[in-house]
Amino acid sequence: MTIDDVLQLIRAKWNKELNSVQELVLRQVWDGQTYTNIATTTHYGEHYLRNTASALWQVLSEITNLPITKANFRPALESRGLTAIERELIKEYRRRQQPLAPGEFPGGPVPLGSPFYIDRPPIEALTYQEITKPGSVIRIKAPRKMGKSSLMLRILNHAIGLGYHTVSLDFQQAEEAVFQTLDKFLRWFCANVSRQLQMPAKLDEYWDEDMGSKVSCTVYFQAYLLETSASPIVLGLNEVNRVFEYPKIAQEFLPLLRSWHEESKRIITMQKLRLIVLHSTEIYIPLKLTQSPFNVGLPIHIPGFNPEQVMLLADRYGIDWTKSSDGERLMKMVGGHPYLIRLALYHIAIGNLTLDELLESAPTMAGIYKNYLQGIWATLQEQPEIAxxxxxxxxxxxGVELEPILAYKLDSMGLVNLDGNYCTVSCNLYRQYFSS
Structure with missing residues (x-):
């Protein structure tokens, strides 16, 4: 069993959800953490954590008919697979607790608690562990609609369960005027972080024209936001590629993020800051290796779904493809692209289309991917060289060998698979639609 299997089995047997502390204890102990370590990183009392764990070992012992303790928790269960009866029990529990919601049209981040979020091990576990490390940076890069924001939502939610403060900033929400000067941008940045932390914005108290905007911003974070906070602050930065469009801003802001990570190694207060950086494009701003935030911390690449994950998502939509090749047929058209897979399953589940009808119309203006494909087409029209x-x-x-920048730009749009500088079309949907 994996830790996710263990959690699902407990939920199914209990017929109720685990609370955040119970799930935290199970995941952390599975990863080899001691109660003392968990207490230190989460701010929960060690005695409380031990009592929570003790009750869980008893429950697991009853469920599995094995004497489960902290010492043997992972070895005993990792070597034990789920039985057929247990798998069916979990499947039935999911259907009862998380029925298909036809109104939840695919688009935007997958909500917390949604049955339509599919874990991609070991990504979730790695990020949950990384966010507990002082001064940590998590870098998530993937094309649009691959699940970056959905993953960040879960990392932030996990951080809340640890007792951390969280902030989520989307640079797409910033007005054009914000990017006019570095000073204006950094003040906007600090003001928004303050607001989400429900702290008064005290920019004028910490901003010093003689020190400059970058130092003022650092002082604001270190001496005010972080010093005032009793808990770590996790700062999620979405659509950082928007900043890339303003080279003068990017050449100052990105090294600033890097400097905060470096300062956490020697300044205890800065260790409270944890960064999650999301972007969909490669960075073309000339930065020294020692200035870039994109070569430190934990890099996360979000892959497409594999066949097993497609089957799991189909099952959650109430579609049984276990005895057919329908999952393979859909993947042959759209690859493992999470959004394209989910949109197809949504339409099949609510009875709009059969899979045959969907595949026939998919690469046409009558298909369910019409708006998505038109968006890509518009982007290509604006960039003739990439088109x-x-x-x-x-x-x-x-594979076709392209100049590195062109190859990376196509990859960032999700249109190609890269092998060095050699590119191949990422799925038949794109080949058929754009060929015509």
């Missing part, structure tokens, strides 16, 4: 490069890739059945 021409993609046209080369479409024409060839084998």
């Amino acid at each position: 021409a490069a993609f046209k080369q890739v479409i024409k060839m059945s084998r």
Whole structure:
């Protein structure tokens, strides 16, 4: 069993959800943490954690008919698979607790608690562990609609369960005027973080024109936000690629993030700051290796779904593909792209289309992907050089070597798979639609 299997089994047997502390204890002990370590990183009392764990070992012992303790928790259960009866019990529990919600149309981050979020081990466990480390940085890069925001939502929720404060900033929400000067941008940045932490914005008290905007911003975080907070602050930065569009801002802001990570190694207060950085494009701003925040911390690449994950998502939509090749047929058209897979399953589940009808119309203006494909088309029209490069890739059945920047830009749009500088079309949907 994996830790996720263990959690699902407990829920199914109990017929209720675990609370955040119970899940925290199980995940942390599974990862080899002591009660003392868990107490230190989460601010829960060690005695409380021990009592919580003791009750869980008793429950697991009854469920599995094995004498479960902290010492043997992982070895005993990792070597024990789920029985057929237990798998069916879990499946039935999910259906009762998380029925299909036709109104939940795919789009935007998958909400917390949604049955339609599919874990991609070991990504979730790695990020949950990393966020507990002082001064940590998690870098998540993937094309649009691959699940970056959904993952960040869960990391932030996990951090809340640890007793941390969290902030989520989306740079797409910033007005054009915000990017006029570095000073204006950093003041906007600090004001928004203050608001989400429900702390008064005291910019004028900490801003010093003689010290400059970057030092003022650092002082604001260190001497005010972090010093005032009794708990770590997790700062999630979404759509950082928006900043890339303003080279003068990016050349100052990105090294600033890097400097905060470096300062956490020598300044205890800065250790409270944890960063999650999301972006969909490669950075083309010239930065020294020692200035870039994109070569420190934990790098996370979000892959597409594998066949097992597609089958699991289909099951959660009430679609049984276990005895057919329908899952493979859908993946042959759209690859493992999470959004494209989920949109297809949504329409099939509510009875709009059969899989055959969906696949036939998918690469046309009558298909369910019409708006999505038109969005990509509009982007390509605005960037003729990238469009021409993609046209080369479409024409060839084998990999095409492109200039690195063109290859990375196509990859960041999710249109190609990269092997070095060699590109192949990422799925048949793109080949068929853009060929016509």
